[in-house]
Amino acid sequence: MTKTDRAATSGRFFAASSGDTLQCELCPQRCRIAPGSAGFCGVRANRAGKLHLPFFGAVSALAVDPIEKKPLYHYFPGCEILSVGFLGCSLRCPYCQNYRIAHDTTARTQYIPPQQLVQTARNSGSFAIAYTYNEPTIHIEYLLECGAAAHRAGLKNVLVTAGSLNDAPARELLDLMDAVNIDLKSFSAEYYRKTLHAELESVLGFTRTAVERCHVEITTLLVPGATDSDDEIHRIAEFVARLNPAIPLHLSAYHPTSSFRTASTPAATVHARAETARRFLRYVYPGNLGEQTETRCPACGELLIQRNGYRTVLPGIASGGTCKACGRETDIVRH
Ligand code: SF4
Incomplete structure (x- = not known):
């Protein structure tokens, strides 16, 4: 038994189909899963008529x-x-x-x-x-x-x-x-x-x-x-x-x-x-x-954010979250 098997648990989002076959209702594939088999995604399985999650965690x-x-x-x-x-x-x-x-x-x-x-x-x-x-x-x-x-x-x-x-x-x-x-x-x-x-x-x-x-x-x-x-x-x-x-x-x-x-x-x-x-x-x-990519204020064109690779600087956003140049609320979520 692997560590994952020890963690395996029962899944939600399914309905009984026929006999012990289950229908998974999570995604539009709506897989019908026979006992001992897994769905199209490979990680949601039927173990003795219960939806089983052998890859939980x-x-x-x-x-x-x-x-x-x-x-x-x-x-x-x-x-x-x-x-x-x-x-x-x-x-x-x-x-x-x-x-x-x-x-x-x-x-x-x-x-x-x-x-x-x-x-x-x-x-x-x-x-x-x-x-x-x-x-x-x-x-x-x-x-x-x-x-x-x-x-x-x-x-x-x-x-x-x-x-x-x-x-x-x-x-x-x-x-x-x-x-x-x-x-x-x-x-x-x-x-x-x-x-x-x-x-x-x-x-x-x-x-x-x-x-x-x-x-x-x-x-x-x-x-x-x-x-x-x-x-x-x-x-x-x-x-x-x-x-x-x-x-x-x-x-x-x-x-x-x-x-x-x-x-x-x-x-x-x-x-x-x-x-x-x-x-x-x-x-x-x-x-x-x-x-490099930039975000500019849609109202005044001020440079708000500059990204170079994964280095990001925010020269144009005031501490209150507004544009430093024109005071417009930016469409940016910050802490
Ligand atoms: S692909 Fe996976 S999540 Fe989607 S219905 Fe099939 S078993 Fe469920």
């Missing part, structure tokens, strides 16, 4: 990162955050950047109980815990425990997710989250269904629910020939602007992986799509290009 990666790496640019800029990842994924992106932990459930892990994770975050001096690296929402029971314990300890919770979750679990989870980066991979329902094996509508619903509850930023990876068209970014920016034109949109360059060899997104494409998105949104950031 199985941590694949733990690091203190700049929050800009999530990416979150308007939430506690310049701060570091304890970041934790697990195993498994409920999507099948062909260009997956984290294949080893997303799709190999034999990868090495260490068991960290929720209270211990919170204590680790406090010891690290971090203001929050980020659930990130793989698709963390498939470990929702662990996130709910950690999230509540983190709040009791005065820490914040940050979620980095593809947002592929059914409505009831999404609401429960987002009630505990303080900030979320949602990976909106495309605005094509067909691309989500056929290529990613997921559902666009549930991601849009998750995004609407998140915006009602916490700080939200959106990331779209520009995969050449797949998700980098001007029309696609136009529609994404329109959707985000209808929710709130102050939501930051990160347009990230894709780079090849060992199993997906399409050439990198040209920097010129990223900048052109950013210009398109800026017709609708106040804050659009080209990403993954190794370039």
Whole structure:
């Protein structure tokens, strides 16, 4: 028995299907799981008619990162955050950047109980815990425990997710989250269904629910020939602007992986799509290009934040959180 097996516990968000088969109700896959089998994500299993979580607390990666790496640019800029990842994924992106932990459930892990994770975050001096690296929402029971314990300890919770979750679990989870980066991979329902094996509508619903509850930023990876068209970014920016034109949109360059060899997104494409998105949104950031980025006051143009790599300075924000030059409230959450 491994450490993880010792921690295994019963899951929520499922219904009886037929006989001992269960239907998982966590994400739109709605897997029907026979006894002895696991769902599409590989981490939610049926043990004798009960939803079993053999990977509860199985941590694949733990690091203190700049929050800009999530990416979150308007939430506690310049701060570091304890970041934790697990195993498994409920999507099948062909260009997956984290294949080893997303799709190999034999990868090495260490068991960290929720209270211990919170204590680790406090010891690290971090203001929050980020659930990130793989698709963390498939470990929702662990996130709910950690999230509540983190709040009791005065820490914040940050979620980095593809947002592929059914409505009831999404609401429960987002009630505990303080900030979320949602990976909106495309605005094509067909691309989500056929290529990613997921559902666009549930991601849009998750995004609407998140915006009602916490700080939200959106990331779209520009995969050449797949998700980098001007029309696609136009529609994404329109959707985000209808929710709130102050939501930051990160347009990230894709780079090849060992199993997906399409050439990198040209920097010129990223900048052109950013210009398109800026017709609708106040804050659009080209990403993954190794370039310096800036946030300027939308009222007077003053430089508020400058990021060079993961070095962040805030020359234009007054201690009260307003623009030093014109006094406008900035759209930045700080301590
Ligand atoms: S969370 Fe996993 S088991 Fe549940 S429906 Fe989604 S992919 Fe299937």
